[in-house]
Amino acid sequence: xxxxxxxxxxxxxxxxxxxxxxxxxxxxxxxxxxxxxxxxxxxxxxxxxxxxxxxxxxxxxxxxxxxxxxxxxxxxxxxxxxxxxxxxxxxxxxxxxxxxxxxxxxxxxxxxxxxxxxxxxxxxxxxxxxxxxxxxxxxxxxxxxxxxxxxxxxxxxxxxxxxxxxxxxxxxxxxxxxxxxxxxxxxxxxxxxxxxxxxxxxxxxxxxxxxxxxxxxxxxxxxxxxxxxxxxxxxxxxxxxxxxxxxxxxxxxxxxxxxxxxxxxxxxxxxxxxxxxxxxxxxxxxxxxxxxxxxxxxxxxxxxxxxxxxxxxxxxxxxxxxxxxxxxxxxxxxxxxxxxxxxxxxxxxxxxxxxxxxxxxxxxxxxxxxxxxxxxxxxxxxxxxxxxxxxxxxxxxxxxxxxxxxxxxxxxxxxxxxxxxxxxxxxxxxxxxxxxxxxxxxxxxxxxxxxxxxxxxxxxxxxxxxxxxxxxxxxxxxxxxxxxxxxxxxxxxx
Numbered sequence: 405x406x407x408x409x410x411x412x413x414x415x416x417x418x419x420x421x422x423x424x425x426x427x428x429x430x431x432x433x434x435x436x437x438x439x440x441x442x443x444x445x446x447x448x449x450x451x452x453x454x455x456x457x458x459x460x461x462x463x464x465x466x467x468x469x470x471x472x473x474x475x476x477x478x479x480x481x482x483x484x485x486x487x488x489x490x491x492x493x494x495x496x497x498x499x500x501x502x503x504x505x506x507x508x509x510x511x512x513x514x515x516x517x518x519x520x521x522x523x524x525x526x527x528x529x530x531x532x533x534x535x536x537x538x539x540x541x542x543x544x545x546x547x548x549x550x551x552x553x554x555x556x557x558x559x560x561x562x563x564x565x566x567x568x569x570x571x572x573x574x575x576x577x578x579x580x581x582x583x584x585x586x587x588x589x590x591x592x593x594x595x596x597x598x599x600x601x602x603x604x605x606x607x608x609x610x611x612x613x614x615x616x617x618x619x620x621x622x623x624x625x626x627x628x629x630x631x632x633x634x635x636x637x638x639x640x641x642x643x644x645x646x647x648x649x650x651x652x653x654x655x656x657x658x659x660x661x662x663x664x665x666x667x668x669x670x671x672x673x674x675x676x677x678x679x680x681x682x683x684x685x686x687x688x689x690x691x692x693x694x695x696x697x698x699x700x701x702x703x704x705x706x707x708x709x710x711x712x713x714x715x716x717x718x719x720x721x722x723x724x725x726x727x728x729x730x731x732x733x734x735x736x737x738x739x740x741x742x743x744x745x746x747x748x749x750x751x752x753x754x755x756x757x758x759x760x761x762x763x764x765x766x767x768x769x770x771x772x773x774x775x776x777x778x779x780x781x782x783x784x785x786x787x788x789x790x791x792x793x794x795x796x797x798x799x800x801x802x803x804x805x806x807x808x809x810x811x812x813x814x815x816x817x818x819x820x821x822x823x824x825x826x827x828x829x830x831x832x833x834x835x836x837x838x839x840x841x842x843x844x845x846x847x848x849x850x851x852x853x854x855x856x857x858x859x860x861x862x863x864x865x866x867x868x869x870x871x872x873x874x875x876x877x878x879x880x881x882x883x884x885x886x887x888x889x890x891x892x893x894x895x896x897x898x
Contacts, residue, residue, distance in 0.1 A: 423761045426754050427524030427563060431517045434570050437600075438513030441577050445506045448496065452503075455493045459486060502584045509577040516570030523563045527556055527758070531765045538769035542776075545769050553733060553762060560758050561615055568607045575600050614755045625674045625683075628690060630663025632682050633891070640890045645689070648709055652784055654716035658686035662891070664822065665808065666692055667801070670711040687715060696887040697823055698804055698830055698879055702789045703797035704887070710794070713784025714777065730770055733763060775854040779862050786863060792871055795863045799875035802856045803835040830879035837876055 496503075534552045538545035578597045635642045641660065649656040657670065661677055661684070668691060675684040689711060696704055786794040804826075811817055811825050860867065 419757055419760050419764065422753070423757045424528065426757065427527055428521060431521035431524060431563075431567060431570075434520070434567060434574075435514060435517040438510050438517065438570065438574050438577070441506070441574065442510040442514060445503055445510055448499070449503060449507075451492070452496050452500075455489055455496065459489045459493065499584050502580050506577050506580050509573045509580065513570045513573035513577065516566045516568075516573060520563050520566035520570065523559055523566060527559045527563065530559070531556060531762055535765040535769055538766060539772060542773045545766075545773060549730065549766065549770075556758065556762055560754070561611065564607060564611045564614055564754070568604065568611055571600065571604045571607055575604055610754065625676050626671055627676050627678060628661055628663055628666060629678045630661045630690065632677055632680070632684070633660045633662050638891050644705075644890060645708060645712075648705055648788060649712055652709055652712060652716065652787055654712045654784070655687065657689035657712070657715075659684045659688045661688060661690045662696075663690060663692055665694060665812070666690060667805065668692060668695065668707050668711055670714050693823055693887075694808055694826055695801055695804060697827065698883050699797060699800060700883055701886045702793050703800060705788045706785045706794040706797045707801065708785075709788035710781045710785030713781035716784060730763075733759065771854075775858070778854050779859065782859055782863055791863045795860055795867075796871060796875040798856060798859055798863070799837060799872070800835065803837060803876060804830070807835070827879060827884060834878050835876040837872060 530552070534548060538548065575597060578594070578600075582594055633641060638660070645660065646656055659675070661675065670687065670689050672687055675688045675690075676682070677684065689708070691704075691708070695707075699707070782794060782798075785797075788794070807829060808822075808826060811822060811829065817825055864871065
């Protein structure tokens with residue numbers, strides 16, 4: 405599930421509002437309670453100053469010389485009031501240690517909540533500033549995407565930790581107050597703090613949950629289903645691809661993997677080939693049998709030229725660090741979302757919101773630079789057989805990919821030979837080119853391409869009828885046999 409699938413459920417603006425509420429408004433709301441506690445302890449400390457003054461004024465009242473019952477009643481009232489003040493003063497003087505503790509706890513809670521607000525503001529500003537700088541500089545995006553994500557994850561943990569500190573200090577304040585007022589039924593106050601203790605438990609659980617879910621991103625590996633074709637296994641295939649590389653003056657792949665359902669791609673990311681569990685390092689070219697069986701050799705050469713063009717622009721060296729990293733971020737969010745769907749919990753939500761908000765802000769920069777790389781690689785592919793052949797290959801691959809998706813979704817074809825089903829389907833019907841097809845994006849394990857229409861507009865001036873007829877032609881023998889013969893070109897022993 406990619407970020408757009410996630411945002412199909414969660415609106416961008418809704419995510420932004422929730423992130424801002426969690427990072428900024430929640431700490432401000434938490435600050436209100438310790439602010440009240442600070443006011444309470446300040447008032448009590450001021451009573452320690454005011455009570456002796458009031459007591460002194462009562463004792464220093466001048467003797468008016470009055471006598472009688474009314475005068476005696478006044479003296480008794482003043483003496484009673486003085487005794488009350490003395491008792492209050494003794495009680496407060498006995499609380500000096502508790503007052504110091506409660507002041508420290510209220511200040512700690514205020515600083516914790518305010519610190520969470522500052523960290524939350526820092527998270528928002530960092531994401532926005534980094535994403536804008538990444539849009540202006542590909543090198544900045546390349547160097548800072550992973551580091552920025554890890555930094556935001558750490559800051560989010562600090563944010564939750566400071567909130568937990570503020571809530572804990574606030575609750576301990578009430579414990580200290582209850583301890584000193586136990587004799588006057590102060591324990592009743594604990595009943596009113598039960599929701600606060602619940603908030604502490606929830607925040608602590610959220611902290612440990614986020615610490616686990618937002619761990620630093622691990623190195624990536626691309627998993628593919630296919631077979632490694634060595635130079636000994638398919639010398640004809642290697643000679644052909646070496647010829648394309650020489651013509652374009654681009655680096656050759658170190659490995660070729662022939663698979664089934666994924667699209668053409670190259671990567672410098674480590675590749676794990678299933679089911680043999682082969683681990684490949686260096687430059688790897690992946691060729692899918694589904695597409696190679698329905699394209700002409702010239703069209704396939706244009707596509708491979710496009711892929712090898714990434715090597716000439718060092719895109720795969722960049723992609724080994726950038727695109728897989730971006731994919732891992734999306735996968736991390738997908739795991740969080742699936743966990744939340746299986747077991748709905750608010751403990752998952754802040755990590756999901758922050759991660760989706762992060763990717764939403766960086767999407768513009770990532771897609772911009774990804775598009776530039778793909779368009780540049782298209783120009784390299786066009787040098788193999790010309791822009792028209794490259795455009796025809798692009799249209800045909802896009803249209804065929806929709807047919808493959810339909811076949812894979814058909815429950816009647818489960819367990820059937822996908823290649824045979826695809827060939828039969830394309831022999832019976834012509835491919836169609838719709839507006840949806842033109843807006844289609846071709847995805848592979850380490851990237852997502854720009855829409856087909858954008859790539860075609862950069863290749864050819866217009867989609868003339870002959871180009872469309874060629875790209876959507878019915879399947880013929882020329883398309884279905886050449887690649888098989890190339891794979892079977894292994895020399896036989898005499």
